[in-house]
Amino acid sequence: MLWNKLTNDNQILGFEPAKLTKRLVAGASCILLLSILASLLLGPVSIRPDRILFEILDRIPGISIDSGLSQVEAAIIWDVRLPRIVLGLIVGGLLAIAGASYQGVFRNPLADPYLLGVAAGAGLGATVAIVSGATNGEGMFDALPIAAFLGSAVAVGITLAVGGAVARSTSTASLLLAGVAVASLFTAIQTYIQQRESATLRQVYSWILGRLSTSGWDEVIMILPYAAVSVFVMIGMRGTLDVLAVGEEEALSLGIRPERVRWLVIAAASLAAASAVAVSGLIAFVGIIVPHAVRLVVGASNRIVVPLSLIIGASFLVLTDLLARTLQSPAELPIGVVTAFFGAPFFLFVLRRSDGII
Amino acid sequence: MELSKETKISDGLDIDSITVELGDKKVINSVSISVEAGEWLSIIGPNGSGKSSFLRAIAGLVESQGSIRFQGEELKSLTPQMRAQIISIVPQIPIIPPRVRVLDYVLLGRTPYLGRGYQPTKEDVNLAASVISDLDLGKVANRFVTEMSGGERQRVIIARALVQQPKLLLLDEPTTALDLGHQQEVLELVDLQRKNLGLTVLSAFHDLTLASQYGTSMALFVNGDIARSGNPTEIITEESLKEIYGANVLIHKEGAAINVLPKRQ
Numbered sequence: 001m002l003w004n005k006l007t008n009d010n011q012i013l014g015f016e017p018a019k020l021t022k023r024l025v026a027g028a029s030c031i032l033l034l035s036i037l038a039s040l041l042l043g044p045v046s047i048r049p050d051r052i053l054f055e056i057l058d059r060i061p062g063i064s065i066d067s068g069l070s071q072v073e074a075a076i077i078w079d080v081r082l083p084r085i086v087l088g089l090i091v092g093g094l095l096a097i098a099g100a101s102y103q104g105v106f107r108n109p110l111a112d113p114y115l116l117g118v119a120a121g122a123g124l125g126a127t128v129a130i131v132s133g134a135t136n137g138e139g140m141f142d143a144l145p146i147a148a149f150l151g152s153a154v155a156v157g158i159t160l161a162v163g164g165a166v167a168r169s170t171s172t173a174s175l176l177l178a179g180v181a182v183a184s185l186f187t188a189i190q191t192y193i194q195q196r197e198s199a200t201l202r203q204v205y206s207w208i209l210g211r212l213s214t215s216g217w218d219e220v221i222m223i224l225p226y227a228a229v230s231v232f233v234m235i236g237m238r239g240t241l242d243v244l245a246v247g248e249e250e251a252l253s254l255g256i257r258p259e260r261v262r263w264l265v266i267a268a269a270s271l272a273a274a275s276a277v278a279v280s281g282l283i284a285f286v287g288i289i290v291p292h293a294v295r296l297v298v299g300a301s302n303r304i305v306v307p308l309s310l311i312i313g314a315s316f317l318v319l320t321d322l323l324a325r326t327l328q329s330p331a332e333l334p335i336g337v338v339t340a341f342f343g344a345p346f347f348l349f350v351l352r353r354s355d356g357i358i
Numbered sequence: 359m360e361l362s363k364e365t366k367i368s369d370g371l372d373i374d375s376i377t378v379e380l381g382d383k384k385v386i387n388s389v390s391i392s393v394e395a396g397e398w399l400s401i402i403g404p405n406g407s408g409k410s411s412f413l414r415a416i417a418g419l420v421e422s423q424g425s426i427r428f429q430g431e432e433l434k435s436l437t438p439q440m441r442a443q444i445i446s447i448v449p450q451i452p453i454i455p456p457r458v459r460v461l462d463y464v465l466l467g468r469t470p471y472l473g474r475g476y477q478p479t480k481e482d483v484n485l486a487a488s489v490i491s492d493l494d495l496g497k498v499a500n501r502f503v504t505e506m507s508g509g510e511r512q513r514v515i516i517a518r519a520l521v522q523q524p525k526l527l528l529l530d531e532p533t534t535a536l537d538l539g540h541q542q543e544v545l546e547l548v549d550l551q552r553k554n555l556g557l558t559v560l561s562a563f564h565d566l567t568l569a570s571q572y573g574t575s576m577a578l579f580v581n582g583d584i585a586r587s588g589n590p591t592e593i594i595t596e597e598s599l600k601e602i603y604g605a606n607v608l609i610h611k612e613g614a615a616i617n618v619l620p621k622r623q
Contacts, residue, residue: 013487013499250449252418255469300455
């Protein structure tokens with residue numbers, strides 16, 4: 001064997017290793033763009049699609065077209081539909097990339113972003129806020145998302161503190177078990193409060209089922225910093241997750257510090273999930289089906305799956321939200337119901353076609 | 359990129375009284391041994407005698423007391439990344455991730471050389487590709503590792519270890535899962551690399567015949583300590599195997615080669 005008989009091109013094997021190619025990103029971005037466009041053009045209030053397109057073009061610097069939209073119609077586009085679409089993009093992307101990262105770091109295909117107590121903690125926080133009447137405020141100072149965020153931070157914090165203290169070994173099992181226990185505890189408290197204050201039962205339920213209704217751009221602005229930080233970390237760690245796939249001990253022998261990777265990724269993914277939950281309630285299923293659907297198409301490499309999950313997750317949630325607000329318009333379906341109702345059969349279909357290679 | 363000939367001139371591995379504790383049990387008890395650069399040390403001993411723990415301690419995968427120096431450098435003071443550029447270890451039961459192709463799996467061996475994003479460069483890919491074709495895996499390089507036969511899989515794992523460009527290769531019972539033909543194939547392959555690249559090899563063995571045929575020297579572990587070390591012919595005797603393994607064997611010598619034959623009484 002000669003290390004130095006290296007050529008400039010990989011002519012020996014004739015194919016390339018797993019890599020996020022421009023083609024994949026372009027393909028996913030097309031799906032994203034189409035989802036955004038569809039969501040912008042369709043809605044309970046019917047506005048002529050060509051006029052919406054003109055209205056958007058008009059806002060691009062250097063182009064000036066009269067869209068012919070009334071002020072109310074323009075406001076519907078810019079202050080109702082668009083912020084909601086952007087929020088959907090962020091929440092869907094966060095949940096999917098967090099799911100992909102959790103599955104990578106736990107080496108478990110069933111790991112989802114709510115795993116370590118994010119959902120139960122947020123549920124308790126939100127319930128407390130609703131019951132205590134702190135949610136009547138408008139805009140930035142609405143206490144509900146803050147309470148939900150704090151709830152999930154506390155729950156995940158307890159899980160990591162307890163599970164992490166045990167899991168000095170290479171096992172992540174104690175972390176998962178701690179997560180299960182913490183989630184049960186928080187759910188129990190949440191249920192107790194919810195049952196005692198039955199007047200707000202409906203409001204609590206509607207939060208739990210998830211929704212993307214917004215009051216302008218406030219929610220977007222609120223979670224943007226957390227979204228940016230957590231996505232930055234998860235995208236940065238995606239290559240390391242591929243090394244971690246051979247287990248923590250082998251990863252260490254390859255020069256990685258597995259514990260550091262584990263904590264960083266878990267912290268970032270939990271932050272992402274908690275921010276998403278804070279503004280949207282519990283939207284089921286996105287964190288599981290999107291990464292798996294991506295995996296079935298492009299293979300198991302986290303280098304590819306993690307960033308593509310972000311894009312596809314964003315598209316998926318925007319599209320399901322479109323269904324949620326148009327199917328029974330003017331009434332709205334809870335988005336969590338729609339993601340599961342359409343997501344589950346789709347996933348079963350993909351799973352069946354994949355011959356079970358998950 | 360190159361494992362130059364100069365690297366093998368200096369001294370080899372010097373282990374000075376290392377102790378490994380798992381829980382409150384000492385699994386390695388103050389072991390000292392030296393291995394010359396470019397030599398092959400076969401490590402034998404009954405189950406639970408500390409063979410694996412010894413290798414894992416050298417690779418820095420378990421904590422140990424004492425000193426482990428390679429070419430004069432204390433390995434324990436290195437970062438995992440620096441250590442991984444010197445040592446590669448083939449574990450007894452490697453974890454094979456699902457749906458990972460041979461090329462991508464072998465490229466994991468380049469991890470200690472990659473920058474922050476852990477994206478292999480063209481040079482890394484070319485190196486992996488040349489090792490893959492040298493190990494006769496070119497035709498299967500596009501297949502999933504999980505779908506391969508035991509012999510092919512073991513070659514893939516050794517390819518990953520070689521792509522790491524180690525100076526010290528640690529093998530933990532590398533042939534346990536293989537049939538006889540594949541056992542010889544894998545060991546010949548390692549021996550060829552040892553001779554070509556000046557690798558220092560430490561390998562734990564279950565099979566005493568193979569251990570003595572491939573090792574240039576040998577260490578017999580008993581209860582976390584080296585009971586005997588030296589030339590295989592001095593260690594593999596009917597008496598010592600009776601005493602330590604509780605086994606009845608017939609030793610058949612053919613020139614320098616030793617064959618250990620189980621004997622039924």
